[in-house]
Amino acid sequence: xxxxxxxxxxxxxxxxxxxxxxxxxxxxxxxxxxxxxxxxxxxxxxxxxxxxxxxxxxxxxxxxxxxxxxxxxxxxxxxxxxxxxxxx
Numbered sequence: 001x002x003x004x005x006x007x008x009x010x011x012x013x014x015x016x017x018x019x020x021x022x023x024x025x026x027x028x029x030x031x032x033x034x035x036x037x038x039x040x041x042x043x044x045x046x047x048x049x050x051x052x053x054x055x056x057x058x059x060x061x062x063x064x065x066x067x068x069x070x071x072x073x074x075x076x077x078x079x080x081x082x083x084x085x086x087x088x
Contacts, residue, residue: 043070 047055059066075085 043074 055066055069059069062069071087075087078085
């Protein structure tokens, strides 16, 4: 069974060998970003494992996406601080 190449192996590789490594190019004619993400920006954060589990559990229980719950939470924070909620 072969192992996947590791980035650690690049430290010992010569610059010429690294330059010759093929890089996958995007397929022409297709958008590089899925349509569901076009016109949107990512907001990320780091939370405790307990918070992650609780949010994922709630999302599954309600049949909603984690993104939808986060949008609801962000809108609640905006309202709390006197700002207009943005929506999705």
